[in-house]
Every structure is written in structure tokens, then in C-alpha cells.
Amino acid sequence: MTTSALSLPNLSNAYDDHQEKSRQAQRRADRWLMSGTIVMGTLILGLIGFPLFLRGLVLQVRAQRAGLAVRPMVCTLLGYLVIIDSALNSIGWSLDMVAHHTLINRTILTAWGNMVDGGYFWHYNELWIGGSGAPGEKAWEIALIPVVFCMRLAAAIGFLQMKRWGHQWLIVTCWFGVIIWVGYVANMTVFADVRFTNVVFPVIGWWIYDIFYITPFLAIPYLHTVNREIFSD
Amino acid sequence: MNTASTNQLPLGTTPPYARLHKWLQRGLFVCLTALVIEGTFTVPFLLLWYGWPTLSVVEVCSELQKVRYSDDSRECLFPYPLFGPAEGAGQKTAQDEWGVQPTPRYRKIGFRDLIKFRNERLARQAKAN
Numbered sequence: 001m002t003t004s005a006l007s008l009p010n011l012s013n014a015y016d017d018h019q020e021k022s023r024q025a026q027r028r029a030d031r032w033l034m035s036g037t038i039v040m041g042t043l044i045l046g047l048i049g050f051p052l053f054l055r056g057l058v059l060q061v062r063a064q065r066a067g068l069a070v071r072p073m074v075c076t077l078l079g080y081l082v083i084i085d086s087a088l089n090s091i092g093w094s095l096d097m098v099a100h101h102t103l104i105n106r107t108i109l110t111a112w113g114n115m116v117d118g119g120y121f122w123h124y125n126e127l128w129i130g131g132s133g134a135p136g137e138k139a140w141e142i143a144l145i146p147v148v149f150c151m152r153l154a155a156a157i158g159f160l161q162m163k164r165w166g167h168q169w170l171i172v173t174c175w176f177g178v179i180i181w182v183g184y185v186a187n188m189t190v191f192a193d194v195r196f197t198n199v200v201f202p203v204i205g206w207w208i209y210d211i212f213y214i215t216p217f218l219a220i221p222y223l224h225t226v227n228r229e230i231f232s233d
Numbered sequence: 234m235n236t237a238s239t240n241q242l243p244l245g246t247t248p249p250y251a252r253l254h255k256w257l258q259r260g261l262f263v264c265l266t267a268l269v270i271e272g273t274f275t276v277p278f279l280l281l282w283y284g285w286p287t288l289s290v291v292e293v294c295s296e297l298q299k300v301r302y303s304d305d306s307r308e309c310l311f312p313y314p315l316f317g318p319a320e321g322a323g324q325k326t327a328q329d330e331w332g333v334q335p336t337p338r339y340r341k342i343g344f345r346d347l348i349k350f351r352n353e354r355l356a357r358q359a360k361a362n
Contacts, residue, residue, distance in 0.1 A: 040272070043275065043276075044275075044276055045273075046269035046270070072243040073258065074254055077265070078261060081261050088268060101313040103294060103309070106309060106320070107294040108275075108279055110294075111283050111293070111297060112279055114283075114342055115279065121297075121339075122339075123327060124301065125320040126319060126320075130319050191335075192334075193335065194334075194337060197336055197337045197338075198337060198340065200282075200342065200343070212263075213268070218261055218264065222254060225253060226246070227244075227245045
């Protein structure tokens with residue numbers, strides 16, 4: 001008889017063992033993924049962070065093929081890309097809000113503005129609050145950076161932990177993203193003369209540069225169609 | 234029955250949404266790669282376009298200010314005093330058509346044009362002297 005082989009303690013040990021190995025494998029992959037994400041979030045060190053991130057993905061894929069219970073690939077990509085998206089948006093706008101008189105900002109951000117978005121060149125640092133003086137721009141920065149992107153960052157972390165609240169709040173904050181895009185583009189359109197007159201690559205240049213920040217639009221279809229049972233309380 | 238193919242689907246993906254999730258994953262990879270490349274090359278590309286290394290970073294900053302406010306006497310103060318006033322506060326030289334939708338009238342800056350602007354200005358000043 002193989003009763004001993006099928007006894008509950010053995011089965012439970014095997015299950016616990018599998019869970020523990022899965023947890024360790026995911027943790028190991030996440031260390032590389034997080035490091036890569038943090039480095040990519042600095043903007044300028046992107047190509048250094050990318051291989052670190054890919055290493056984490058490879059570790060996760062290997063763990064999955066070995067039969068361990070790891071996070072689905074698309075959840076990993078989505079969660080970390082939302083974090084990178086939040087970081088990249090935040091770095092530019094935070095510099096504009098609080099570091100507007102640094103040399104790097106007065107040179108690089110205004111140069112970027114002159115190239116694709118005149119709102120960051122026209123009358124820059126003339127407002128008492130400093131930074132961009134384009135109509136409505138400061139309001140967007142103040143609404144988005146301390147509120148929306150912080151919330152989205154927190155939601156992405158919860159989502160990566162496969163928490164139910166993470167999934168729910170990522171839905172909420174990604175729908176905010178739809179409002180952001182519609183409102184921000186509408187504002188730029190109404191004041192298009194400020195934004196695009198004598199800019200090096202007007203309109204198309206802005207869209208080519210910024211279209212890759214559409215992560216929330218990719219997230220929303222997934223978040224609404226994924227089987228929610230995989231997210232735990 | 235396609236249990237075998239269902240078993241190959243990632244966790245959380247059901248058969249009706251398998252194709253959507255596959256394309257979303259590809260889109261996410263494209264966005265990630267593009268953001269990384271953009272981020273890495275933004276600063277070097279901008280500096281090269283606006284005249285570095287012929288112009289130093291401070292000179293690029295100064296030339297951009299001269300164009301922005303249409304004023305050849307403007308210089309980039311570096312380091313800027315920590316609690317100083319806004320750099321452009323009170324300026325009167327910027328060329329704009331004002332109205333409910335203002336239109337800037339600064340000159341367009343092409344590839345490494347700031348170097349050309351600086352050289353033209355220095356030539357004008359030398360001639361005036």
C-alpha cells in the first residue's frame with residue numbers, strides 16, 4: 001500500500017515546498033525586475049536598466065517552465081511598465097515644479113520644449129512659481145504628480161503583489177489616464193499657437209515622443225478581461 | 234475540446250481573450266523598449282542639436298534664453314541663487330502676439346543653429362566696435 005506516500009502531511013509538505021520554491025523564484029526575479037525598473041525610471045540610464053529588467057523576465061520565464069507558480073508574464077510587464085511610466089512622467093514634471101532653476105532643467109527641459117512642445121520654452125521661468133508658463137500646464141502638473149501618478153504607482157505595486165485592491169485601483173487610476181490624455185491634449189490644442197509655433201518638430205514630433213506613454217490604454221483592456229480570481233485579498 | 238490549448242494559456246487568461254492578451258503583451262514590450270530608447274537618447278540628442286560640445290551647457294542655456302526673450306543681452310546665471318526671483322520675471326523683450334490665444338514670435342532653431350546665432354552676434358558686436 002502506498003498510504004504513506006499519499007498521507008496528508010506528505011502532500012501538504014510537497015505543496016508547501018512548491019509554494020516556498022515558487023515564492024523564492026518570484027522574489028529572485030523581482031529583485032532584478034525592480035532594480036531594472038528603478039534604473040529605467042531615471043530616464044537617462046534607461047539602457048543600463050533594460051538588461052537588468054530582461055534578466056528578471058528570463059528568470060521568471062525559467063521558473064514558470066520549471067512548473068513553479070509565478071506571476072503571469074503580462075501582469076509582470078503591465079505592473080512594472082506602469083511604474084516606469086509613472087516614474088518618467090513624474091521626473092519631468094517634478095523637475096518643472098521644484099527644480100525649474102537648475103542648469104540641467106533650464107537647458108534640457110527648455111531644449112526639449114523648443115524641439116517638440118513650446119509650452120516648455122515659451123516664457124519659461126517667468127511665473128512666480130517658476131517652470132512652464134503655458135496656460136493650464138501648472139494645474140495639470142499639480143493635479144497629476146502628487147495625486148494621480150502616486151496613486152497609480154501604489155496601485156501597480158499592489159497589482160504586482162497580485163492583490164485584489166491592486167487590480168481594482170489600477171483600473172481606477174488607469175481610467176484617470178484617459179481623462180489625463182483627453183484633457184491634456186485638449187488644452188494643448190486650444191493653445192496650439194503657444195505649444196507649436198516655431199517648434200522644431202511640431203505636433204507630429206510631440207506625438208511620436210509621447211505616444212509610448214499610452215501604457216494605461218493597454219492596461220485597461222487587460223484589467224477588465226483578466227480572470228479576477230487570480231488576485232487575492 | 235481544446236483543454237490542451239486552454240492549459241497552455243497564461244494564468245488569468247481565458248480563451249475568448251487569449252488573442253487580446255497576446256497583442257497587449259506585445260504592445261507592452263514595444264512601449265517599454267521605445268521608452269527606454271527615448272529616455273536614453275533624449276539628453277544627448279538635445280545637447281547635440283542645440284550646439285554641444287561647441288557650446289558649453291551654460292552657453293546653450295544662455296543662447297536658448299536669448300531666443301526665448303528675443304534679447305541678446307540675456308545670460309544664464311549659474312548657479313542660480315537658491316531663493317532668487319523667477320529668472321524671467323519682469324522681462325519686457327519677448328516678442329508675442331497677445332490675445333486669448335497668444336502666439337510666440339521667437340525665431341525657430343534648426344540643427345546646431347545656436348552656434349550660428351552666437352557667431353553672427355559676435356560678428357555684429359565686433360563690427361559695431
